[in-house]
Amino acid sequence: MTRERRQRLFVGGEWTEPEVGHYAVVDPATEQTIGWAPEASRDQVHAACAAAREAFGPWSRTAPEERAALLARAADVIRSRFVEYAELAQAETGATTGTARAMQVGVAAARFQRYARVEPAEWAIPPQINEAGPMGKAAVMGALAVRQPVGVVTCITSYNNPWANPAGKIAPALAMGNTVVVKPAPQDPLSVFRMADALEEAGVPRGVLNVVSGRSVEVGEAAVDSPDVDMVSFTGSTAVGQRIGEVCGRGMKRQLMELGGKGAAIVFDDADLASAVSGIGTTFSFYSGQICTAPTRVLAQRGVYERLVDGLVAYAGHLKVGDPRAADTVVGPVISAAHRERVESYVEIGRKEGAVVVAGGERPSYDRGFYVAPTLLADCTSGMRVVREEIFGPVVAVLPFDDEEEALALAADSDYGLIDYVWSGDVARAFRVARRLRAGGVGVNTVGRNMEAPFGGFKKSGVGRDVGSYALHAYSEVQAIVWPG
Numbered sequence: 001m002t003r004e005r006r007q008r009l010f011v012g013g014e015w016t017e018p019e020v021g022h023y024a025v026v027d028p029a030t031e032q033t034i035g036w037a038p039e040a041s042r043d044q045v046h047a048a049c050a051a052a053r054e055a056f057g058p059w060s061r062t063a064p065e066e067r068a069a070l071l072a073r074a075a076d077v078i079r080s081r082f083v084e085y086a087e088l089a090q091a092e093t094g095a096t097t098g099t100a101r102a103m104q105v106g107v108a109a110a111r112f113q114r115y116a117r118v119e120p121a122e123w124a125i126p127p128q129i130n131e132a133g134p135m136g137k138a139a140v141m142g143a144l145a146v147r148q149p150v151g152v153v154t155c156i157t158s159y160n161n162p163w164a165n166p167a168g169k170i171a172p173a174l175a176m177g178n179t180v181v182v183k184p185a186p187q188d189p190l191s192v193f194r195m196a197d198a199l200e201e202a203g204v205p206r207g208v209l210n211v212v213s214g215r216s217v218e219v220g221e222a223a224v225d226s227p228d229v230d231m232v233s234f235t236g237s238t239a240v241g242q243r244i245g246e247v248c249g250r251g252m253k254r255q256l257m258e259l260g261g262k263g264a265a266i267v268f269d270d271a272d273l274a275s276a277v278s279g280i281g282t283t284f285s286f287y288s289g290q291i292c293t294a295p296t297r298v299l300a301q302r303g304v305y306e307r308l309v310d311g312l313v314a315y316a317g318h319l320k321v322g323d324p325r326a327a328d329t330v331v332g333p334v335i336s337a338a339h340r341e342r343v344e345s346y347v348e349i350g351r352k353e354g355a356v357v358v359a360g361g362e363r364p365s366y367d368r369g370f371y372v373a374p375t376l377l378a379d380c381t382s383g384m385r386v387v388r389e390e391i392f393g394p395v396v397a398v399l400p401f402d403d404e405e406e407a408l409a410l411a412a413d414s415d416y417g418l419i420d421y422v423w424s425g426d427v428a429r430a431f432r433v434a435r436r437l438r439a440g441g442v443g444v445n446t447v448g449r450n451m452e453a454p455f456g457g458f459k460k461s462g463v464g465r466d467v468g469s470y471a472l473h474a475y476s477e478v479q480a481i482v483w484p485g
Contacts, residue, residue, distance in 0.1 A: 022037060122146040144480070148479050321371055422434050
């Protein structure tokens, strides 16, 4: 791949040199520098927010069809540079070729296309008789509910998918008439700047989209605390989300928080074990386990516990770990050396807590690259840190249960509640259990997603819902207009 030039910030429709300088972006598979990302100053971040504020009025008044046409053009540009963008995404994240193409760039194009579909933004409310109106007389009152844009939205995106995640924020926010300031993850911001290129080519007006980046905490703080910002949409860790929430609370700013997860996968005695093993096994392969929705906490009924563990051991053993550009590679590297050390430290914590490492646990023997072997921890208990805390790597913990009530109790014993899973041959039981789980989503005999279904978490896994039409709701305020009938 051609090395990326020293990237500039995108502020108010201009490509601007960063005041603080540049930092290296590293390929997790080769440990080589692939480009240089800009480090914005606090003043430059606030300037981006001010540019978004200035652009908000005109953009919010454009016809929805005009905004939709822009998003459709952006989708076309992304599709026209599909391979180029996928190669960059792969270089930044270490994703396998199939993942970079289909799940990163492909999903990003699909999301822009999805929000190019105009949906009604207002609806009538049935008339109501007001028995005691202002003049003391009964009156029939009509009403209309209207979805209005929130204003300036700061989007802080995750490192595991620098295409699909930003697109899932930018596209619905722009479709609703908001203006946007994007602060990408510091590990892989170059893809987001390419997305800005695509939107600029598609004709995005000045200031409607702005992109600022940097490794310092100050960059993110400035994108949140700017008085010009009305809403923050964040994907990342619960700890960072809590700090952002405190700042938003002081300014009464709206929040959309997609935070951590520790998904429980309940496997009953009558489950299709092949389906359960392949579904749970995606934790090892999909983004190398760097995904908040992964079924990392497996609760197996005792009648199938040993067989499930054996199946997962065999599954992990057949996954090729290595160069993500090789056609037969299934598990690429994690994002950085620091993150590899974090994941490995959790495996050691598990050992010390009494878990049995039945697969993986050792660093793959490569000279370069931040690789972690798919690791399975068996005979776990609910109090272990490896069961309670998000590891964000290819590590699965398994613990047994006796009956349905115990399974539900174990599943509930978590700070998180993003996506849980149920495998059972008894569909009625599976749906009964699903409805009792305190999670924003539940997969029944699948880890697949419906991309129109609401996405978000309970408890410390987040605030709000997006995806499909729910994202349009998330990036809007509801206004009531009332009149005498």
